[in-house]
Amino acid sequence: MSETFETDNKEIERAILVGVWVRGQNEEWEVRDTLDELAQLTAGAGAEVLSQILCKQSKIHAGHFIGQGKAEEISQKVLEEDANLVVFDEDLTPAQGRNLESVLGVRVIDRTQLILDIFAQRAQTREGCLQIELAQHLYLLPRLRRMWTHLERQKGGIGLKGPGETQLEMDRRRIQDLIRTLNKELTQVRTRRAEQRRGRRRHGWALVSLVGYTNAGKSTLLNRLAGADIYAKDQLFATLDPTTRQVELPNREPCLITDTVGFIRKLPHNLVESFKATLEEVAEADLVLHVIDCSHPQVEQQIDAVNVVLQEIGAEEKPVLCVLNKIDTDEGAGAAKRLARTLGRSVAVSAVTGENIEGLLDELSDCLKGDKELMKLEVPLSEGRLLALLKNSATVLEEKYEGPNAELLVRVPLPLVPRCEPYRIAST
Structure with missing residues (x-):
């Protein structure tokens, strides 16, 4: 369900970027720097960056994140530059995104949505795709209502639900089911990774x-x-x-x-x-x-x-x-x-x-x-598995073979020390 930065006819998205500097919360140069970083992200996602706008204000506005007047100024900029996308360098609430799209007349996304899109484009392995898909659904779930605003006027009477509300609830349940499934699959991935780490520890x-x-x-x-x-x-x-x-x-x-x-x-x-x-x-x-x-x-x-x-x-x-x-x-x-x-x-x-x-x-x-202990060992040649393990995982400084035994001076990884302890012959 990732966003795409190309339309069906492969038209490149033309983006205006918006950063917001709230006086007293941070420095202006910090906002400009992350806005430049946003430009790199946007270009990396395949969009054309037309311009950057820095909004200076005393507080965050609940309705549009920026003030209504500033939103109208950006709307004019969208028309002048023929933009079809506005990217905010902050996280927007579902209501703020919906209100901004109403004023600006084009699609509006925030920094999180942009980063998720880049990850979705570049993930190659099954594990990476699972993780991205989960993040996208977690982001999408509270924003479903914004997707169904075109049905908001189709209200039912008393005891009835309009088709928009019905579809909204169906989609919400479907995404919640997908999130549960993805979490279950990722739990299995984490279990496999833990087993791999334990295997490495044993070596x-x-x-x-x-x-x-x-x-x-x-x-x-x-x-x-x-x-x-x-x-x-x-x-x-x-x-x-x-x-x-x-x-x-x-x-x-x-x-x-x-x-x-x-x-x-x-x-x-x-x-x-x-x-x-x-x-x-x-x-x-x-x-x-x-x-x-x-x-x-x-x-x-x-x-x-x-x-x-x-x-x-x-x-x-x-x-x-x-x-x-x-x-x-x-x-x-x-x-x-x-x-x-x-x-x-x-x-x-x-x-x-x-x-x-x-x-x-x-x-x-x-x-x-510091993760290894110096040990002097006398290991029977019959202990072939231990000798092979020491060759692969420890650092053998000296070795001497006397009859049925091998005398070794080795730096042994701490997880292997208990296994070697029965064969220790001297303090080092």
């Missing part, structure tokens, strides 16, 4: 999650670290579906790194709720790699936006290594030096050129080494 692999503002360079970084070929493009939300790759660290220990969906300011709450199956990868990780676009003029605000989402998904206490990306640019190099003094543990890199990737891998090794 002792460290789990690392990449997070960051959209277009910070997460996919490019994972491609660089793992030699992967994940789709990476200079646009917002270029990739949505999570991808996991194995990376061997300089100390010969393997780890699994998962690229997750990019975050953004004003990330729709329904989207966070629907993507919990994916975002649980972050909450369950041993280490979070926060990829930061140091070249962006509002890099601090982007960092704050990521931290807000981490808090919302219960991952704010996870150990974090900040990756100060894009130091191949003059802006990025200067900002990286400044941010390194204020952030916690960090390393500056360029995912595009590969500059200091070795330093990042060294930091990763150092961050994860």
